[in-house]
Amino acid sequence: MSRPIDQALCRRGFLALLAAGGLLACAAPAPAAGAAPAQGQRGVLSAPLPVSKQEVALTFDDGPSPGATPQILELLESHGAHATFFVLGTELERFPGLGAEEARTGNEVADHGMTHKSLPGLSRARMLYELRATADLIQELTGKPPAFARPPYGNINQRVLKAALSLHMSVALWSTDTRDWQTPGAATIARRALQGLAPGQIVLMHDGGGPRRQTVQAVREILDALDARGYKAVTLAQLVQDAKPSVARHRPPAAAVGMALGTRTSPEV
Numbered sequence: 001m002s003r004p005i006d007q008a009l010c011r012r013g014f015l016a017l018l019a020a021g022g023l024l025a026c027a028a029p030a031p032a033a034g035a036a037p038a039q040g041q042r043g044v045l046s047a048p049l050p051v052s053k054q055e056v057a058l059t060f061d062d063g064p065s066p067g068a069t070p071q072i073l074e075l076l077e078s079h080g081a082h083a084t085f086f087v088l089g090t091e092l093e094r095f096p097g098l099g100a101e102e103a104r105t106g107n108e109v110a111d112h113g114m115t116h117k118s119l120p121g122l123s124r125a126r127m128l129y130e131l132r133a134t135a136d137l138i139q140e141l142t143g144k145p146p147a148f149a150r151p152p153y154g155n156i157n158q159r160v161l162k163a164a165l166s167l168h169m170s171v172a173l174w175s176t177d178t179r180d181w182q183t184p185g186a187a188t189i190a191r192r193a194l195q196g197l198a199p200g201q202i203v204l205m206h207d208g209g210g211p212r213r214q215t216v217q218a219v220r221e222i223l224d225a226l227d228a229r230g231y232k233a234v235t236l237a238q239l240v241q242d243a244k245p246s247v248a249r250h251r252p253p254a255a256a257v258g259m260a261l262g263t264r265t266s267p268e269v
Ligand SMILES: [Zn+2]
Pocket: 003, 061, 062, 112, 116, 152, 153, 269
């Protein structure tokens, strides 16, 4: 099953945010009309983080899957690189060994919900179930609760943010979308990942939800290219940690921090 993801949300590139208390943003454009201010709460990671090191975060959604996850883990390990896997609860139940392996090899396991349902339209109870059941599975398998949630399709609203926050997770989208679910060829996926390569990018790919052979091949090319350009692939948690000092020094004016909510333009994912 192919899982296209909300493009508009990504393009909007609005605010960033977050993590352990700091609500700060990046070079984000003005928030969308009617957007709610993000001040005073954790926000959404959706733009490159202000890191001074040559680091990027590769992120993989919809897994784990036996057709792609082990190969990606092997490639990461062979490059001394790490990534963040936004797992689906249903897939984690099917392939718990892969989830455990992600954590064992130093990668980050994060929450993509149980059943890949778009969260904003769900009842609070169902929304919480989607996020909490997956978080519980992650904790069980890895011994560590997830720090980040990525709502399916990138669909978010205030309720989703509140639900994630109540479960001690920050919401993380992406700054670079490879659209690998379109299976445009490994070279195209790699080119999209590396286009505009800059410190702090959060790159979206998929290790589940459909045939991912092209993605695996692209990861090989991406990691080689990152090595050649002196970049390191790190977990999202690492990227946030490395961004903090910079974020603290360059706090933008409040008006530059905003959040677009309830955006949804993508059809099926
Ligand atoms: Zn997904």
